[in-house]
Amino acid sequence: MEPHQSIAILLDYLGAEMGTYIGGYQGSIFSGIRKELARRGVPWVTYVGHAVHDVNQNSAYRKANDLYRLIDPSRHAGMIVLTPAIGTHLSDAEFLDFLEPYHPLPIVGIGRKLPGIPTVLVDNTLGMQDLMEHLIVTRHFRRFVFMRGIAQHHDAQVREQVFRAALKRHSLDILEEHFLTGDFHSARAYTAMREFLLQRRDFEVVVCANDEMAFGVMQALQDHGLRVPTQVAVVGFDDIAEAQVRIPPLTTIRQPLQELGVEAVNLLLEGQGREEVFLGSQLVVRQSCGTLPGLEDMSTLPLTRENRLYQSLLDTVRQPECKGGFTAHWYELLLETVNLGDPLDPLQQQLMELQLQAQQNLSPALWPELTRTLLEGHRLLYEIQKVAQSRSYFSYTMTMIHQMRLDAELLSYQDLPSLLGGLKRYLDWLEVERYVLVLYDTFGPEPSATAHVALCSEAHPTEPSSFPTRQLVPDSMQDTLHQDTWFAMPLFINDEHYGLLLTGKHTKFNLDGDMPRYLISRALSQVVKVQAQSRYTESLEQQVKERTHELQQEVKERTRAEKALRVANQELQRSVLLDGLTGIFNRTAFNDHLKRMWKSHLDSSQPLSLILCDVDFFKKYNDLYGHLQGDSCLKQVAKAIERCARNREDMAARYGGEEFALILPETDLAGGMRVAERLQQELNALALPHAASEVSSQITVSMGLANLIPEHGTSPNLLIQQADLALYEAKHLGRNRVVHRSSETQEIMN
Missing domain, CATH: 1.20.58 (Methane Monooxygenase Hydroxylase; Chain G, domain 1)
Known part of the structure; x- marks a missing residue:
């Protein structure tokens, strides 16, 4: 390998498993790649975009794929592509067009054969045949359901073909209505199985085209009161780590996932003209199909x-x-x-x-x-x-509370220097091994040709000078880039690119690896909007000065310019006080209003109430439905809370993340409970589905209600503290309820 060269790895998603390099289909393959490259002392850069879509297809993640255009083949010794994940929606011809810019760079694929591309493959056929023979001959099953994967996916097609052939060979009925689609996704398989169970239950075993779908099927069966394996057997394919520790452990086909990664490295570095390397699959019999081991x-x-x-x-x-x-x-x-x-x-x-x-x-x-x-x-x-x-649970809760506070802090900054300080604290808390934040010199719908380093964890000084974006980092940091291991992730919101986040692995448990990219992108977007508004205001001010100087005698024109300035200032003030996502008041406005109400109630000795509410299991909602749907959910919940405000003195605000607040002046405990009950009615009327919730099939909130008569020598923090304690108690008692506190009492309302 030449100096300043590394291996480029293309992934379509950076899940929580990538933080520690374990778990999942892609994670297991990546672990094999990582270990073999580390053994050989070869550095790598992992480009994390998304599945490449057809140019006519609309996708919220399309801009993530612009990252692939930044790959400079002259700076890499070779490329490894997880072809099934990257090219799920592409034909062979489209996929080859996608890879064309990287030639003559040596390229190796994993899992899907493309013409002219050396590939490491798994022979799905023998393992699937052994599984079907075990189920039909050994276990004597006769009535089957098949949960298929993605229609265009080669492995999904092969597994279904073997399944159909086995039923035909043993003269068993092939019922098309017993073929369900889960798209290799646990939640979709769960939904498909639940809908099927509402129609019929005339089957003995469910054969799933991968383990993730098998887990969703097992959950759906359990929710319908069916036991695995005594009433229905379930089998999968892949043998990911979770299959061994499920209750019951999952019968599956073991793919040599780590070996796939190892062989891909060997084929890339020592291929010697080989076009294909096949690895075998193996039946692993466990209790989910009724077999009990010795x-x-x-x-x-x-x-x-x-x-x-x-x-x-x-x-x-x-x-x-x-x-x-x-x-x-x-x-x-x-x-x-x-x-x-x-x-x-x-x-x-x-x-x-x-x-x-x-x-x-x-x-x-x-x-x-x-x-x-x-x-x-x-x-x-x-x-x-x-x-x-x-x-x-306690450890996880404390971690999530701290993360929510950091998330809220990131989204509160209004200038770039302050944001960069907050980002450093955030990335340090995530225990990211190393990181470089690269910002484009110009933000827009395409990555800028030049960029600069805005934040770096290493000892390298932050360089104000620009460098070509395809270098990823400036010349002074090239040795670090090509001697260590890195993930490169695009920072973008909608159609606007902001830059790149280059990181080593993070070690915080149970954190979605894509979340830092998403939060940093949103924080940058917020700063860009505030700065644009500020520049607009400054521009108007300058116009007012010029027009006033030139047209001092024209009172009408001066009045018009002054009016425009007032409107701009009002808009700026409004944007500072409103939450950019939900449109209701933000944390800054909340703090100001609570201080005013506290002072007012000190003089009047009237009771002051505060409701803090938190959307139940919102992280699971985001994991199941995606961040775009999560944003839509937060908007609807915010509007429901805003409708519960009774007058101009009441204030609904976004407190941070999925947490909201409602200030209720001159309101006693009974009045506060009535408002909380109305909010529950509003959410029930919305009936937003939440299939991942552990307390309801739709979106619910936990609420903490506090009521005090302000006294001299105290501060509004006392009221917030009481409401926060009540909210914590509501969560601890099972969520989807109201707990209220006053100086004398604490009660719970389901």
């Missing part, structure tokens, strides 16, 4: 620990004086699992398997004692799970 498959614990646990169970059942032996060993295992941070769910299955194994070695007369002993094991597991879940 003791040797029970867990990944060392054999000595497994034998000791099993033997202590037999001793406890056979010898009453050894009553505590199994319980002590089991409790020790539970504590060790929690302390290591490993999941507890597989231990539930282990108890079931211990029971099945012990029944083969104990007389039926001892089975009641076996059941009593294992019930104690289940009780201990349940208690440990409660403690672990509480600890996890």
